[in-house]
Amino acid sequence: MPLDIRALDTVSPADIADYHGLMGELYAVEFPDIDPPTVEAVETMLRPNPADVGTRVWLGREGGRLVGGARLDLLGQENVGLARIGVRVRPVDRRRGLGTALLQSAIPAIRDSGYDRLIGGAWGGGPGSRWAAAQGFRTTASFVMQRLEIAGGGWRALAGPMPDGFELRRWVGRVPDDMVESYVDGLIAFEDRPGDQASWRFPSRTVERLRDEEERLLGRGVEQRGLVAMESATGAVAGMTVVELTPDDQERAFQKVTAVLPRHRGLGLGVRMKTAMLAWIEDDRPGVRRIQTGTATANVHMIRINHALGFADAFVSLALEQSVAELLQRFPD
Ligand SMILES: CC(C)(COP(=O)(O)OP(=O)(O)OC[C@H]1O[C@@H](n2cnc3c(N)ncnc32)[C@H](O)[C@@H]1OP(=O)(O)O)[C@@H](O)C(=O)NCCC(=O)NCCS
Structure with missing residues (x-):
């Protein structure tokens, strides 16, 4: 055929x-x-x-x-x-x-x-990564994809009050206006990428781009839920975690970002935000049974936190890259 x-x-x-x-x-x-x-x-x-x-x-x-x-x-x-x-x-x-x-x-x-550059992605050890190697791609970054069954897991044991001087704020759909500037500044904390040689860059964060993305997701019926760790004295955002729920998948949520500003790291804010998010979803959306997330392989700290919460490693996702010049040599006219 x-x-x-x-x-x-x-x-x-x-x-x-x-x-x-x-x-x-x-x-x-x-x-x-x-x-x-x-x-x-x-x-x-x-x-x-x-x-x-x-x-x-x-x-x-x-x-x-x-x-x-x-x-x-x-x-x-x-x-x-x-x-x-x-x-x-x-x-x-x-x-x-x-x-x-x-x-x-x-x-x-x-x-x-x-x-001038061609990028792609594949699962580590799978046929896609072997095919990509045969096509001249090289691995430039890798991510551990992890998953948690909400009903199980040790996350409840790690739940607890926020550290002194911080409080939690929730949002659904849109980041509240009164903290959006500080929120966008805080997102930059997500962008340190240890061990990453990929050419791909995070698009620079602006309030306008955040609002566009929120509208796009709302238009598709996707619900974003966020929790922000706020510094009580200043009202400034110290960290955030965001989960995405899609309309035709009632059982599964994707944890998009969990970030803590560098100067607030080591206080347990990341764990507190994640456990609070899990408790919120469990209370409010009992049909959601599973959370998936992806973390840079080199980010051993976050991977360890996720293991402690009960996340299990599912697979490794690879970022792949080659120059267009190399590709065109491989496929001449
Ligand atoms: C990657 C994928 C598209 C390859 O499709 P395919 O039709 O099997 O690929 P081809 O037949 O063109 O393979 C070409 C060469 O790649 C290499 N290759 C492909 N699959 C391979 C495998 N499983 N193990 C080892 N080498 C492999 C071989 O060198 C092969 O040539 P050969 O069959 O003569 O030995 C397919 O495996 C797939 O859909 N994977 C999941 C999606 C994915 O990971 N895509 C990644 C790229 S974006």
Whole structure:
């Protein structure tokens, strides 16, 4: 059956359904104990991100059956010059050159973009990382993905009052106006990335960008819940933790960021915020059974805290990179 790779002009509900099926098969083989992405998450995977300069999606079919897909994003903002590729092939259709063919479909768009670095991601030790190595990618950063079953775990034993001089504030959906400036300043604490050689940079934080992101998530029905550790004397934000709940996944939440400003570290604020968040979710959203999070492998302190809370390591996620010049040598015209 010949392989037919087409660039999508628009993403149809049938494309989303087919891709959801592909992701389900992929997870069943690679991560049998992890919930596969929801339809909503798959839809997001196929739609452009407004902060980027351009997005292209290719789907590969054999006799009408979806066998794989590729997505190329020309990143914007602080990451102009970085193109991100994601390639996925149905497990039963691997090692027939389909992944390479999908990457090859994206080459003209990568070349024409004038962007000079290509980045990607894969799970450590999995077929994606071996395929990527064969395509010339190198690992530039790694993250431990961890997961906690809320009903179990030792987190309750670590719950307790805030250290003297600090108090907790909660928010849902939007960071309150009276602390948003201080909150954005505090987010920068999240951005020290030990052991990371990736070219990708955190987009610089501004109140305007934070508000845009909040509106985008609210528009998709995604609920963000935040807890802030506030310095009582000044009202300044000392740290924060944020969890994201998606509308069609009632059982699982994703812990996005937990950060404590450098000058407030070592007081236990991170643990107190995390346990308070877990207690809040348990009380308020009893249907949510599992929290997932990702932490830089070199951030041994946060990984240790998560273990103490009852998080178990699920897998390692790798950031991959190569120069476009190297890629074009590999795939000359
Ligand atoms: C990565 C992926 C797209 C590869 O798809 P594929 O169609 O099997 O890849 P190809 O057939 O083009 O493989 C090309 C070469 O890569 C290497 N390779 C691919 N899979 C490999 C594996 N499991 N083990 C070792 N080498 C592998 C081999 O050198 C292979 O050539 P060979 O088969 O002649 O030995 C597929 O495994 C996948 O969907 N993985 C999950 C998603 C992912 O991690 N993507 C990462 C890239 S963004």
